[in-house]
Amino acid sequence: MAERTTGIAVLDPPAAAHRYPGRPGALAVARGLVRTARPRQWVKNTLVLAAPLAAGRLDSWPGAARLGLVFVLFTAAASAVYLVNDARDAEADRAHPVKRHRPVAAGLVPVPLAYATGAVLGLGAALASALLCNAMTALLLTAYLAMQLAYCVRLKHVLVVDLTVVTTGFLMRAMTGGIALGIPLSRWFLITTGFGALFMVAAKRYSEAVQMEAAGGATRALLTQYTTGYLRFVWQLAAGVAVLGYCLWALESGGVAAGSLLPWRQLSVVAFVLAVLRYAVFADRGTAGEPEDVVLRDRPLAVIGLVWAAMYGMAVADL
Structure with a gap:
């Protein structure tokens, strides 16, 4: 079923919710969660390598292992944000010609499950950074997570601030790699x-x-x-x-x-x-x-x- 809004054909919410007839299997839901975590965008987290590469400080296994950990933690934090964002924007995404196919908007992944998975990933990343990284790295990652969640809830609706928050997220990734290895920036x-x-x-x-x-x-x-x-x-x-x-x-x-x-x-x-x-x-x-x-x-x-x-x-x- 489709309706027209401002000249663009969209699925109405009931049609989107029943795009997947019956109850999706556990494997399908798991795949939907992975898709919602945006694997293609994990490449952004390679920015943690920027400062060490620029300083030529990737010549030791301990340093590489530490950066690998930071990459994994940022990936978990970013995935948590994507899950929460898609859960909050499910209704709006159904009015988008492309975003309506996202697993949460299309009804493959239940909204409560997206929230729960996001919470587990976010809290897990923050706790792991506190236990496994130095204090400044843990602080930066936790601040990144808090800022991005605030963006999902409110800041993305504030003129200019939305640009600043997303930009700062990139900058914090680049800073964290250097801070994790003690490199002056x-x-x-x-x-x-x-x-x-x-x-x-x-x-x-x-x-x-x-x-x-x-x-x-x-x-x-x-x-x-x-x-x-x-x-x-x-x-x-x-x-x-x-x-x-x-x-x-x-x-x-x-x-x-x-x-x-x-x-x-x-x-x-x-x-x-x-x-x-x-x-x-x-x-x-x-x-x-x-x-x-x-x-x-x-x-x-x-x-x-x-x-x-x-x-x-x-x-x-x-x-």
């Missing part, structure tokens, strides 16, 4: 990471606004309070500051290191700028709705990323 590293994240977040919101203009804000009411012009301004400003921050970060080390053939760190600026320009193509088209899809599916961007990684790796290794 460069101010330029933090600026580049923070504004790079804001660039991608604002580009995503801009893409959503472009694609859902005809929906009258039915799926994300806050989009009606933003204009596409404002969101374009935000992602362009953030891209510029991220590039400037990266340039200052690259130049911070000075010239060619002893034993190096070329100033690889400085040369990596070229690859970084090309990556930003390539991503901006999708942002400008309004097709940067899912950053992980853009990064993983666009081959030229992947090649640029590999070139950047090679250059920076040679800089760290003083080759």
Whole structure:
């Protein structure tokens, strides 16, 4: 059964709730829970490796094991947030042409089960971080979890604050990796990471606004309070500051290191700028709705990323 709302065909709640006739089996529900935890977005948690990689501090098994633990804990915390978010937004998601197929919105995963699983993962991640990590790492992860849950409940409906919270989540991931290994964090590293994240977040919101203009804000009411012009301004400003921050970060080390053939760190600026320009193509088209899809599916961007990684790796290794 379907109805029309602002020109877009959607499933009404009863139809969505009965998309899965009868009671789904335990295996189907388990798969639905995994899908709700967004495995494809776990790639974002690899940001915990950013500071150690930049500092060349992944040369020991204890350090790698500690970062692996931090990655798992952030993955559990992020999954908890996704489960709670989908449980809260089940009704609204049924009005979205894509989100209505999410397991909770479609009726595969019961709302109470999504809440319960999210609570177990979130509390488990916070407790494990307190027992297994240093105090600052545990504090950051717990603060991340609290902030993201506040975002689900209220902050995602507050103009500009929603952009800030999502951006801060990325920044906290990057900070935690360095803090877990006791690595001093460069101010330029933090600026580049923070504004790079804001660039991608604002580009995503801009893409959503472009694609859902005809929906009258039915799926994300806050989009009606933003204009596409404002969101374009935000992602362009953030891209510029991220590039400037990266340039200052690259130049911070000075010239060619002893034993190096070329100033690889400085040369990596070229690859970084090309990556930003390539991503901006999708942002400008309004097709940067899912950053992980853009990064993983666009081959030229992947090649640029590999070139950047090679250059920076040679800089760290003083080759």
